[in-house]
Amino acid sequence: MTNKLIAERTERTQWFMEDRFGMFIHWGLYAIPARGEWLRCNEQMSVEDYQVYFDEFNPQRYNPKEWAKAAKQAGMKYAVLTAKHHDGFCLFDSKLTDYKSTKTPSGRDLVREFLEAFREEGIKVGLYYSIIDWYHEDYPAYGDRHHPMRNNEDFKRDPATFENYLTYMHGQVKELVTEYGHLDIMWFDFSYDEMTAEKWRSTELIEMMRSNQPHIVIDNRLEVNGEQGASIYTSNPEVYAGDFASPEQIIPPQGVMDEKGNAIPWEACVTLNNNWGYAANDLNYKSPETIIRKLVECVSKNGNLLLNVGPNAQGEIPVQSLEILEEVGEWMTANGESIYGCSYTDLPQPEWGRYTRKGNKIYAHVFEQSIGPINLPGLAGKVKKARVLADGSEMFISIPWNAQLFVDDAFINFARPEHNTYQLPDKRNTVIELTLHDDN
Numbered sequence: 506m507t508n509k510l511i512a513e514r515t516e517r518t519q520w521f522m523e524d525r526f527g528m529f530i531h532w533g534l535y536a537i538p539a540r541g542e543w544l545r546c547n548e549q550m551s552v553e554d555y556q557v558y559f560d561e562f563n564p565q566r567y568n569p570k571e572w573a574k575a576a577k578q579a580g581m582k583y584a585v586l587t588a589k590h591h592d593g594f595c596l597f598d599s600k601l602t603d604y605k606s607t608k609t610p611s612g613r614d615l616v617r618e619f620l621e622a623f624r625e626e627g628i629k630v631g632l633y634y635s636i637i638d639w640y641h642e643d644y645p646a647y648g649d650r651h652h653p654m655r656n657n658e659d660f661k662r663d664p665a666t667f668e669n670y671l672t673y674m675h676g677q678v679k680e681l682v683t684e685y686g687h688l689d690i691m692w693f694d695f696s697y698d699e700m701t702a703e704k705w706r707s708t709e710l711i712e713m714m715r716s717n718q719p720h721i722v723i724d725n726r727l728e729v730n731g732e733q734g735a736s737i738y739t740s741n742p743e744v745y746a747g748d749f750a751s752p753e754q755i756i757p758p759q760g761v762m763d764e765k766g767n768a769i770p771w772e773a774c775v776t777l778n779n780n781w782g783y784a785a786n787d788l789n790y791k792s793p794e795t796i797i798r799k800l801v802e803c804v805s806k807n808g809n810l811l812l813n814v815g816p817n818a819q820g821e822i823p824v825q826s827l828e829i830l831e832e833v834g835e836w837m838t839a840n841g842e843s844i845y846g847c848s849y850t851d852l853p854q855p856e857w858g859r860y861t862r863k864g865n866k867i868y869a870h871v872f873e874q875s876i877g878p879i880n881l882p883g884l885a886g887k888v889k890k891a892r893v894l895a896d897g898s899e900m901f902i903s904i905p906w907n908a909q910l911f912v913d914d915a916f917i918n919f920a921r922p923e924h925n926t927y928q929l930p931d932k933r934n935t936v937i938e939l940t941l942h943d944d945n
Contacts, residue, residue, distance in 0.1 A: 514748045518770040520689075521722050521749065523846045524582035524629065525804055526837075529774055529813035530572070530619075531587050531633075531781040534558040534594050536818040542782030545592050545639055545653045552640060555592065563610035567820025569622035575822060576628055579830040580837030582845070583629035585692050585811065586619045588681060590633075590782075591651070593640025597685070601676050604640055620685055631690025632681055636674060636705055636727070643670040650698060671706055678710060682717045692751075695726045702728045702735065707745035724751045724772075740765050749809075756799060760806030760849065768849075772809035775799070777826050783815040790825050793832035794933040798858075800833075800844065801870045801934060805859040807849045839895035840936045843868035852883035858934070868894065869917075869937040874929050878905050878916035879937075885914045887941050893919075894936040 535542045537558045545555055576584050589595045595605040597616035606615045616632065623630050638644045639653055645667065646652045646660035654660035682688060691714065696702070707727040714721060725737045725747030735743035737750050740763050749770035750761045761771035777796075778787045791799075796812065803810045814826045837844065847861040847868065854860070857879065858872040871879060881888065891900035900917045905924035908916050917937065919927040929935045 510742060510744065514770070517720060517722050518748050520629070521583075521772075521809065522770055522807075522848070525809050525844050525847070526579075526581050526800060527583040527585065527631075527772070527809065527811045528572075528576040528579070528581045529585050529633075529781075529811045530816065531590070531783075531813060532615075532816045532820075533587060533590050533596065533782065534562055534592060535590070536564075536783040536816060537561065539783050539785035539818065541780040541784045541787075542590055542592075542815075544782075546651055549653045549656065551654065559594065559604070559609055561610065562606065562818075564615075564816075564818060564820030567611075567613070567615065567618075567816075569615075569619045570625070572619070572816075572822060573622045573626040573628060575827055575830055576623070577626045579834040580841050580844070581628065581812070583631060583689060584619075584623050585631035585633050585690055586616065588616050588632040588634050589638075589677065591635045591637050591639055591694075593635075593638040595677070597681065599677050599680055601673055601680070616681075617685060620688075624686075629689040630687075631692055631722075632685075632688060633692040633694060634678060634681065635694050637695065637700070638670065638674070641670050641673060643667060643673075645700075675706065675710055675713065679713060679717075682714050682721070688718060688721055690722045690724075692724050693726045694724075696729045698729075702743070702745065705745075708743070711745050722748045724749055726751060737769060738763050740767070756802050756808070757806070760808060768807050770809075771807070772811050773799075773803055774811040774813065776813045776815075777829060781813055781815060783817045783823070785817075788825070790829060793829050793836070796829060796833050797836050797934050798870075798872060801859050801861065804844055804847050804861050805849055805854075805870075836931070836933060840934070843870065843894055843936045843938070855880065855882050865941045865943070867939045867941065869939060871929060871935045871937060872933075874926070874932075876926055877907055877924050878903070878918040880908070880912070881915040881917060881939070884939065884941075888915050888917075889940045889942045891917045891940075892938045893930060894938045895931065900937060 531542055535544050538544055588597050598607045598614040599605050620630050643666040646654040649655050727745045737746040749772055752773050756773050763769050778790045780787050800810045814822045816822050843861055847863045850860045850862040852860050858870040861868045891902055901923050902917050903923050904916055907924050
């Protein structure tokens with residue numbers, strides 16, 4: 506059974522492992538106070554305190570077609586939107602609650618509009634759904650580690666009523682997989698403490714989803730991320746272990762593997778600044794150069810990058826985010842071939858950057874200018890030709906006299922004489938396409 510599960514996982518994630526770059530979108534009521542998506546928890550706000558944001562939610566400049574164009578221009582191949590975050594507010598027209606966008610002044614099914622716009626641009630679509638809920642009256646409150654009312658004894662709840670919440674949660678997921686067309690990804694968030702695995706009736710949930718959309722790719726957060734036993738990190742995963750691992754705000758040093766050292770699908774989810782949801786005063790944006798290099802790092806370790814934007818209360822992606830995405834997209838237009846469909850190599854990591862590989866082509870991602878020629882560790886006698894990927898210009902393969910004194914290895918350079926030092930064409934990341942001989 507397990508081998509069958511892993512084989513099915515491999516088939517489902519084939520596109521996912523080729524597309525490599527996606528957009529995460531965290532958006533909801535929390536965009537109005539603009540202090541991040543954990544506002545209710547961090548400030549221990551009651552439902553009544555938070556209600557003011559529901560009453561005024563009306564993002565009049567929300568145009569998901571513009572979001573989709575920005576994602577496409579950036580080179581992103583898939584996108585995931587928060588259909589419901591931890592505060593319980595739904596961006597879709599759920600029949601199971603009135604705590605949704607269609608009951609706000611907005612009056613719009615924001616999820617449906619998102620899906621239609623991104624599909625129109627040819628971008629695969631996914632939805633994020635929080636399995637925890639700070640609004641639902643049957644979700645544990647007093648004593649729960651994350652609930653805004655965790656310290657308020659008036660919110661003690663009968664554990665038996667949790668089943669009511671599970672029925673609600675399963676019902677909403679069923680709405681999403683049966684009423685919103687073809688979904689490529691379902692991104693659940695998150696398990697913790699005793700709230701994990703079958704606490705969510707996870708096997709039942711997955712079987713319902715697979716019966717409606719057998720192709721859908723699901724993350725691993727129906728269980729505690731990193732838990733050993735039934736998890737995706739074992740060679741014996743349960744049905745609910747998911748299709749890919751989801752490290753957050755970190756790129757694992759050695760990539761992600763199971764307990765036997767076998768590579769498994771994974772995706773690093775990363776913010777552009779330091780918050781997932783819109784935070785007006787958070788201007789700690791990562792540079793385009795950092796995003797480009799970290800995307801390469803993920804791919805070089807057989808992983809994906811899911812890069813987050815947090816639209817504001819009016820429904821606009823912040824201009825700082827758009828400027829970063831635009832520059833990343835300019836680089837991707839010239840160098841995307843070294844990302845899409847690429848994976849890791851068995852070569853040692855070079856001092857100047859990283860390698861990615863696709864078939865008989867290895868892509869040298871050069872971050873740092875060398876002194877003299879560029880050394881290609883592990884590729885002596887294996888390179889048939891070398892070109893700068895962005896413009897196709899020829900590079901020279903040789904072992905200059907000053908290199909012969911120290912190592913018998915492959916070297917390349919941008920011009921002659923080959924022992925000289927030349928500027929990198931792109932200081933963010935110059936990509937060199939190395940075509941290997943047929944026997945390599």
